[in-house]
Amino acid sequence: MSASPRTAGAASAVAAWQAFDHLATMVAVVHRDGNCLFANSAFENVLGLSRRNVQRGSLFDWFVESQLVRDTVSAVARNDFATSRFDGQLRRPLQVHGDPLPVHVIVNQMDRPDQVIVELVEIEQQTRQDREERALGQAQANKELIRNLAHEIKNPLGGIRGAAQLLEMEVESRALTEYTQVIINEADRLQALVDRLLAPHRKPHVVSDVNIHEVCERVRSLILAEFPRGLQVRRDYDISIPDFRGDREQLIQAVLNIAHNAAQALVERIAQGDANIILRTRIARQVTLGKQRYRLALELHIEDNGPGVPESIRDRIFYPLVSGRDGGSGLGLTLAQTFVQQHQGMIECESQPGQTIFKIVIPLP
Numbered sequence: 001m002s003a004s005p006r007t008a009g010a011a012s013a014v015a016a017w018q019a020f021d022h023l024a025t026m027v028a029v030v031h032r033d034g035n036c037l038f039a040n041s042a043f044e045n046v047l048g049l050s051r052r053n054v055q056r057g058s059l060f061d062w063f064v065e066s067q068l069v070r071d072t073v074s075a076v077a078r079n080d081f082a083t084s085r086f087d088g089q090l091r092r093p094l095q096v097h098g099d100p101l102p103v104h105v106i107v108n109q110m111d112r113p114d115q116v117i118v119e120l121v122e123i124e125q126q127t128r129q130d131r132e133e134r135a136l137g138q139a140q141a142n143k144e145l146i147r148n149l150a151h152e153i154k155n156p157l158g159g160i161r162g163a164a165q166l167l168e169m170e171v172e173s174r175a176l177t178e179y180t181q182v183i184i185n186e187a188d189r190l191q192a193l194v195d196r197l198l199a200p201h202r203k204p205h206v207v208s209d210v211n212i213h214e215v216c217e218r219v220r221s222l223i224l225a226e227f228p229r230g231l232q233v234r235r236d237y238d239i240s241i242p243d244f245r246g247d248r249e250q251l252i253q254a255v256l257n258i259a260h261n262a263a264q265a266l267v268e269r270i271a272q273g274d275a276n277i278i279l280r281t282r283i284a285r286q287v288t289l290g291k292q293r294y295r296l297a298l299e300l301h302i303e304d305n306g307p308g309v310p311e312s313i314r315d316r317i318f319y320p321l322v323s324g325r326d327g328g329s330g331l332g333l334t335l336a337q338t339f340v341q342q343h344q345g346m347i348e349c350e351s352q353p354g355q356t357i358f359k360i361v362i363p364l365p
Helices: 005-022 041-047 051-056 066-077 123-170 174-201 212-226 248-265 267-272 311-316 332-341
Strands: 026-031 036-039 083-090 101-109 115-122 207-210 231-236 244-247 275-289 292-304 346-352 355-363
Touching (some): 041 051, 066 101, 066 115, 101 123, 123 174, 212 275, 244 248, 248 267, 248 275, 248 292, 248 332, 267 275, 275 355
Antiparallel strands (some): 026 036, 292 355, 346 355
């Protein structure tokens, strides 16, 4: 027995709506009376309910501002507006998280006059995406600035060192020779700094299977070798995390730069025997990085119980030559961010007195 045209049409519509499952934002197809005809996977994940349970009720009931949503859906369905936007709060079941979720709501018309499409974007997610875009743009500007600066320094540096060597050959006084050695040694130190500035511009070239826990263990051993007394570097690993393709040495350097900064911030606590660094690995699901959605991602947290990043530089810590420590070069975090970005990842920082967390996020295959 063949399906009726109405049943066939509804089935065809649902099949077409399933494409919304590939979107990172929450999407629902709603009848003008609020009946939820379809909810995508992101909607299910945020509410912590199955699609069938979501579609049993009215969309209006899921909002704190139910009357506003009702009026907006009706207006768009009547063609009073082609689209409408507002900020609202999405209710969530108590077993998921009782607090309402702030969302930006976008209501658009569909082909059928009695149906609308409702898109919900988490305000925190939108803010995070904006922050990532700014960070990527700033990182690119940093690369160009550093590269130009390094080349401008490198050219006269060779001349200074060469002139000092020639001068050393001409003078007979040992005291003067000591001065020329100072010039040569300082020129070599600046040369090494310039090489570090130019190094991150290469793409990962030694690509192999990387086990993030081997990276963490290497960093842990290096930190404990430098700070053998009074510092604990604890592990909290998810051993189910798979290997991924990357440049192992770059990732070791990125994690080491962050962990080393943490250890240096803990100097006072190390003297008291109360200094802790935690290396924590987890799997994150449905992560957006650089406007691209990834099903799985690695999260590596480097956490310390130090005084925290000074508030005056908290928004600029990944900029070159910005340091919260006397004598710091201000390059460690810049290089770390560059290395992680070359693996399509991102580093974020949350800091307050007593707890600082640097979170490295890298997509997994």
